[in-house]
């Protein structure tokens with residue numbers, strides 16, 4: 001099969017990473033989770049103890065760090081300057097700060113260049129917020145995944161409880177946090193979360209994951 005690129009965008013908890021990973025596996029493509037890259041920068045910013053107003057230092061940090069995404073047994077592993085940060089980039093502290101850090105245009109430029117480099121030889125399924133609209137505007141297949149805030153919060157809640165049964169979080173709190181992250185991602189000036197004009201909209205509120213994967217694979221058939 002000729003190689004092509006697939007861009008999957010959408011708000012938090014729409015199922016992007018699970019779906020993108022499954023599609024990549026089916027096609028034997030490389031999966032790139034761009035949210036993990038923004039999380040990696042945010043983790044480093046917090047590690048360094050930078051204050052929200054230290055934008056220049058954050059930009060320098062993002063420019064100087066090496067982020068590597070490596071396929072692992074149970075999903076993608078993320079390394080920052082050789083250190084495995086796969087788990088620590090998912091903490092509430094990172095999640096609570098990532099939209100602020102990713103609103104900085106210069107940090108987006110650094111990561112966008114890395115993402116474009118990863119997709120250069122095609123055969124990539126990339127998920128994020130601005131992939132179809134900004135990072136890979138020429139991607140052959142573009143999907144915009146969405147679902148109601150309630151359903152997205154319920155999915156995240158189940159995932160979190162499975163990973164850590166005693167986690168101190170309520171569904172209502174998660175729903176509020178997700179809605180706030182959506183708002184910041186949609187309203188930022190630099191490449192906001194938006195559906196590209198040519199992206200196929202899929203609402204996964206009542207759609208099981210295998211059905212969404214099937215629908216995307218069907219769309220990919222037009223590329224063969």
Ligand code: C5P
Pocket residue numbers: 012013034035036038039098099100102127128129130131181185
């Ligand atoms: O996908 P995930 O929820 O891990 O993304 C975390 C955050 O990273 C998003 O809420 C958004 O602020 C930022 N992000 C972004 N552009 C992308 C991917 C993620 O701004 N392409």
